[in-house]
Amino acid sequence: MSESQRIATLLANVFDDADGSMTPPIVQTSLFSFDSYQAFEDRMAGRTNQPIYTRVQNPTVAAFESLMAKAERGEAAVALASGIAAISSTLLAFVRPGSKIACVEHVYPDTYKFMERILRPFGVEISYHTAAAFEDDENLLDGVDLAFLESPSSVVFTPLNLPRVTELAKRHGALTMIDNSWASPVFQRPLTLGVDIVIHSASKYISGHSDTVAGVVVSSLDHIARIRDLTLPLLGAKLAPFEAFLLTRGLRTLSARMMQHQATANLFVDRLATVPQVRKINSPGANEVPGLTGRSGLMSIEFDNTVDIPKFSDALQYFRLGVSWGGFESLILPARVGLAQAGAQNSMQKFGVSPNLVRLNLGLEDAEDLWADFVQALSQSAA
Template structure:
């Protein structure tokens, strides 16, 4: 848990200058007018910061961004229309042809696709490395412009010693970015550990209701100003006021929800250790690496060959088959389906995971009901 003010307490600070509304009002407008020529001139010259156009700034979006900056202990934040918009816009704001990226292996599949299908053809060099390489190879980041991290990584959920990686990156002048969607700012605050830029798919735990697609980036004022000036403004993947309103709603309950997700995940991890069909459990727990203070509800399980994966998935009653995660409902994603994409070959080999691996998002339903459902489906899928 956060040792200082939690996100619910921070809500009052963000609203302190408003009209007294309990939640930030939805300012559903595309543009903002000016009272005088001088006001308009000053804003266009950058001498004031009055809202001008919702593609660039909006009061409802600003309220959410203010909350996220405080939650992650950053100076500023900028919202986006999706998690991949936040990732791609942040990378593009700091890259040029010929630059090098060192990326953690088992990265979010669409981040991998963006790097391979967009950045590499534009002349950006990309290499993929294990957590052990990032932590122990002191020369790994020599000549590298950006280290793109996840802790834990996607699907396999390998955690990183972020303070150690940050120290090595600073030695080589490498800018560090991390996708912190798995832990949320409740269980991990990378900026306090030395990382430069934090990115979230806010569609996940930040929203918490499976009704919003959004992203957000938190960092120093200069870094956020660069992203706003270049890629938010010119690529246009802005966060809409209504989505920002929903995300602010989600932040109100983030601490409480993460505690429930953790409790259910702890129950599953403890009991899965005694299930003979389970080969491996991927789910880092509290204090496994410095700065990680809790376990989220997103885990993965590798089964042995005695489990019929399609039959197991179809036998589940409370778990639904689907992508994404972080909402009330529990979800399951078999790797052999979830990592594939139309037109791609060898997806499983590219991401380096077993075809017997399934990812489970443990939701907010009763933990014992979820466990009974899991075991019942497992018994029906034995071969």
């Protein structure tokens, strides 16, 4: 993407097809045949790049990957079957027994579970640190092989000064990976800030329609080639052609959707500041840290003890109770539901999330309707 071409223009460009198609065709096939023995041998020997099997390569998936790479200003991308497939496949491609990972606190709960239940038993050392430690402790990444970041972090949405963190990582030779699902490439492009690998749960804002589960990784040609060589084919978490088609469709409207999410979030942040029952608002805004140019529609608030959170949740009309986010619909996730999740490894318990915290996903409904719904539910929720 040229500096003069803004991301909305990039994403809205028609598919470059010789027949004039506005969208990439859905190539719904499991395998591809060859016209000759020599063509087959050349592909198997790596001398050509002709598609061979949809588990590792498909034209519809490739069209989505190409657009994501351009959006994030990366050299290449690889799409996978879910956000956690993208996270786990990337981590497994770059760590070995004895590797050391420094991870930001309040990381996505399933990322935490993968590290604790899969990586740690296989001999990978994992430590968790605050955003301030990543920024201020110049020796934090000494001896660390990989820094896994989120900016902002999950649940409490603490942003990172990524240029500062990546400067320290490069000084110590640590690879940096970041989950950029919250901001999307519309509001943050971590590769331009020094991060090595960017990961998205494409189920969220990239899709935008709550009808697709997918993940995508964007990086250099070498890093993506490593994932394609090791974990994409051997773990088999491939993205299907139809899901790739839906994701490309979602990307066309990503910029416009993010602007509306931001406008609603700005309205909520301004008005929540005047609500006496709200102790804290977790929602980083534009320019709060270098490289973050906007505010997405995902935030959390901490109520005081006068609010009956179950009663508040049940009184909402437009906000539905659910675990995901990034779609057209508004959702609420009370932290106490997450804290009650079964299992010993619970990241919300480990990092001290308040039971009075509630996560809000602000969708594409009218902002005034959403605010009126919030206010009426709060009025019914006195403990």
